[in-house]
Structure formats: structure tokens, C-alpha cells
Amino acid sequence: MEKPKISSSSRIFRVDPDEDECSKQKSVSKAGTKRLANRDRDVGRLAHLLDMPLDIFFEIASQLKPVDILCLSRVSKDFRTLLMSKNARHVWIAARRNVSGLPDCPSDLAEPRYAFLIFERYCEACGVGKAVKVDYALRVRFCGACWKANVKKGIVLKQQLKLRDEGIYTLLPIADSIGNADLGVHNGSDLYYEPEFTMIAKQHPPVLFGKGLLEEFVKGRRALVKERQIQNTAIIQWESQIRQQKQAEERNIQQRRREAIEAKLIEEGYSKDEFPVLDDEWERMVDQPRELTARIWSRIGPELRGIIEREREEKAAVILKQKFRIRRFQLRHLYQQFLYSERTLTKKTMPCFEDAADLPCLKALIFSADPAEDLTYEEFNAVTETLVAEAEKYKRLFKQYLVFKITGEWPDQGATVKKLLKALNLPETTTMEAFTGMDRSNNFRCSCNPVFGASLGQILFHLQYEHDPTVPLSIKMFSKYIPQLVRMTLPPMATNKL
Numbered sequence: 001m002e003k004p005k006i007s008s009s010s011r012i013f014r015v016d017p018d019e020d021e022c023s024k025q026k027s028v029s030k031a032g033t034k035r036l037a038n039r040d041r042d043v044g045r046l047a048h049l050l051d052m053p054l055d056i057f058f059e060i061a062s063q064l065k066p067v068d069i070l071c072l073s074r075v076s077k078d079f080r081t082l083l084m085s086k087n088a089r090h091v092w093i094a095a096r097r098n099v100s101g102l103p104d105c106p107s108d109l110a111e112p113r114y115a116f117l118i119f120e121r122y123c124e125a126c127g128v129g130k131a132v133k134v135d136y137a138l139r140v141r142f143c144g145a146c147w148k149a150n151v152k153k154g155i156v157l158k159q160q161l162k163l164r165d166e167g168i169y170t171l172l173p174i175a176d177s178i179g180n181a182d183l184g185v186h187n188g189s190d191l192y193y194e195p196e197f198t199m200i201a202k203q204h205p206p207v208l209f210g211k212g213l214l215e216e217f218v219k220g221r222r223a224l225v226k227e228r229q230i231q232n233t234a235i236i237q238w239e240s241q242i243r244q245q246k247q248a249e250e251r252n253i254q255q256r257r258r259e260a261i262e263a264k265l266i267e268e269g270y271s272k273d274e275f276p277v278l279d280d281e282w283e284r285m286v287d288q289p290r291e292l293t294a295r296i297w298s299r300i301g302p303e304l305r306g307i308i309e310r311e312r313e314e315k316a317a318v319i320l321k322q323k324f325r326i327r328r329f330q331l332r333h334l335y336q337q338f339l340y341s342e343r344t345l346t347k348k349t350m351p352c353f354e355d356a357a358d359l360p361c362l363k364a365l366i367f368s369a370d371p372a373e374d375l376t377y378e379e380f381n382a383v384t385e386t387l388v389a390e391a392e393k394y395k396r397l398f399k400q401y402l403v404f405k406i407t408g409e410w411p412d413q414g415a416t417v418k419k420l421l422k423a424l425n426l427p428e429t430t431t432m433e434a435f436t437g438m439d440r441s442n443n444f445r446c447s448c449n450p451v452f453g454a455s456l457g458q459i460l461f462h463l464q465y466e467h468d469p470t471v472p473l474s475i476k477m478f479s480k481y482i483p484q485l486v487r488m489t490l491p492p493m494a495t496n497k498l
Contacts, residue, residue, distance in 0.1 A: 002199070003125075003195070004125040004140070004150045004195060005146070005194075006125045006126045006146060006149070007125070007126070007143075007148065008145075009145040010123070010126040010146055011143065011145070012127065058090070058091050061088075061091045061095070062090075062094035063098070064095050064098070065099055066092065066099065066111075067115065067119035067120070068095070069083060070115055070116060070120065089111060093105075096111065101238050101241060103234045106227070108224065109139065117139065117140075117141060121141075123142050123143040124142060125149070126143060126145075131143040131146075133146075133147040135175045135176065136235045136236070137175070137228045137232035138151070150194050150195065151192070152192065153188060153190070153191060153192075154169050154188040154197075155188030157194055157198075161197075161198065163201055168200060169187055169192075171221040171222065171225065172186070172193070172196060172200055173225045173228045174186055174192060174229075175193075176191065203217065250289035251289075253289045256291065257287075257288060257290065258286050258287065261286055261297075261300075261304065262275065265305075275311075281303075282304065323372055324366060327373075328366055331353075331362060331380065332357075334380040335353050337377075346388060350388075351391055359390045361383045361386040361390055365383055
């Protein structure tokens, strides 16, 4: 059989464009010096194994696993000659039996070859590591690039060799054939190993054999293919069981590690309720498939304590925020009582609670005492005069809006009530309460109730008391001209005049 092709896309041909030749030579020189130093340090340590009697050496080697014997055979030519000889076959068999559940070596493979196929991770074509494309029916292990170069569809290979007989597909195993040992379903759309396909194509034509020999050849090949595909399924199932066992073992180790870490932290005075539940950094250090050692604990212990302290601070901040929310809710209730105890013009033009809570006097009232203490009416009543004074800009804005609504022009900053009435040709004796009541239009609609139509006085009442603060504010006529009246942004002109 021909050797497999090395793909031009293999990793052995990749060159880092950012690495110049000088740095390459420097790194190679350093690596070579390091290897020589390690080699000089370990030289001769395994040579004494060959000085002992062979039966004792073979007995020791029989306690190893196949992958260990593979590594030992690469130590020197002497080890390779000894372990790859037919006399060492019983060593390989004993080593294979040390691996629980591993299927027996197929009859068409040598023990070392079988061990390489199962346990090694090198590409058979280019030799790079981490070659994960393996098929036990095809008896090959490749990297991704070499897999594509050597494993192709049957129809492609058939056309390359100019074959006509469709029966050749039943003489070859197909890739990815787990659970499928039926040769009748092999066709040109399946994947085949090209060197083996070529070899069988050269042997298959009847001109090379007598009729009886050809029938015997076909029968033997089909039996072998069926056996290889059954073996492929068995090995894959064994690998799946090994993975599941390894995962279960890792989960047990993770659980023991977590319990050990929690026990140490509890001994230091922390409670289990303080441990983070959803913290990536915490989980990364705790849920590791490695037993907790003193060295590991000395490294991760301070970091875990820091995470717990941070969690404590965050929880305390959340609790404090919740307490202040309760105090803010109490302030809302007292503020609404203040607005609707006597509905004077001053109170009608006061801001809604969301804006009022940002005024200095009310903000100080919220944070002036322990958040666990209730806010009393006496505390609120003591700041009402300051509250009215700080809300003066809202009252000025309301008066300016009234002038704008009727005249269509924004008044000067110094506009007083008398100037306002004079501009509107109203008697000076007209009160602001009466003026507010003159607005009978229903052109005001709030976003939380678009069907609702109200006069100016009604919409102010709605904004102060009924408006849902979770709904974005959008008031017809209000929103276009004086958005800051209730938590909205003032136009530049209006901002300058205030």
C-alpha cells in the first residue's frame, strides 16, 4: 500500500509572518541548548534496564500501559529493537490488558500499530500533534488537512482510476461507519482511504485472477471489511465509556475540591450564605478537576477571600438601597399630602415627585438619618418653606408657559403677574387661580393614557398625582415647548431665560 499524502495545508508548512529569521534561529538555539542540558542530566538513567535479564525486564514492562511502552521504544535503538521484536509480543498483549475494557487487537494489525492508533495523537502523514481525525475502520489517524488529502468520496476515486465496476465499494471500509456494518449500503458518496482504494483497484480486475480466485478474494475482503467496521464501532463505544468515566471522576474531584474550599473558608469565619452563586471568577477557581493542595490553597485563598468581601459590600449596598427606597416611598406619600391638602396656585405649579425628589432639601431629607428609621410628617413639615423656594423655577416656568400659550411668544425673564395680565388684556385684579381655570381646551394628552383629554389644570393634576413614572413622558403641546416642566429637557431659549 502506498504511503499517505502530506497535505500542502498541513501545519508543518505554516510560517509565522511576524517572526523573522533571526528570531527563529535564536529560539531554535535556546530550545536546542535546553534540550541538551536536560539530556545530559538524564543520560544513562534507562540504560541499566537493558543490563537486567530479559525475563525480568519483560515482567516489568508488562505492568505498563501500551502508550508507556511506545514511549519507551523511542528512547534508543536498543529499546526499539527489543520491544518491536516478535519476542516482545506478549509484553504488548499484557500491557493492552492493563487498559480496562479495551477491545482486543484486530487480526490484521500488529500490537504496536494498534497501540499507536488508539493512544497516540500524531498525524501519520505529516507527523504534527493533536491529530484528532481518526477512523478505526480505515486504520488511520490524520490531522484535518491530511485527512482531506487522503480520504475522499468513492465516486472521485473511481473516476481518477477510470473504474466501471461499482462492486469495488463493498471491498473497502467506509469512514464514519459507526453502527453500520451493512456492506450493501456502500456507494460512491461514502468516504474511502485513497491508498487502500488504489491497492484494491489494482488487485480486483478479473484479468489478474482465475474465476475461483477472484470469488475467494472478494469474499475474504468483504468479511474483513465487515469485521473492521464492527471493530470500529466497538472501539468508539469503548472510548465513549472512557470519556464518561473520566467526566464522572472529574465531577467527583470537583465536588471534593469545592467541599474542601468551603470547609477552609468556614473555619476562617465565613458563612456558606456569603459564597457567590453566579460568579465566573469564583467558579473558575473552585470548579477545577484537581484536588485541593496546600500550594493551590495558598494561591487561590486570598483571591477567594477578596471575592467574598466584594460580595459583602455589594449585598450591603443593595440592602441600603432597598431601605432608602422605603424612605423615598414614605417621602412620596408626605409630598402628595402636602400638594393636595390645599390646592393653591403655588401647589398646582409644584413639580411632580420625581422632580421634587431631586431638589436639595428633599434629597437631604431622604439621606439625613438611618435608612431603617421611618420618615415622619414633622421632619417633612420642617422643610416645606425651603421646598417651595427651591421649586420657584418651576413656577416661573409655568407663568412663562401661560404667556406663550396665549400670545405665541416666550416672555422675558422678568415677566411678573401684572405684566402677564397686561399682555393678555386682563384686569389686574384677575387671580392666577382664575386665569388657570380659563384654559378650557382639551389639547393635552399624556402617554400613559392617550385617550385622556384634559385642560391645563387637569393635566397638571394628572402629572403630579396620577402619572405612571415608569411610562416615558410624552405630552401633546407640553412636550414640544417646555419639556422640563416635568422631568424633560428645556429648549436652549427657555433654559437661558430661567
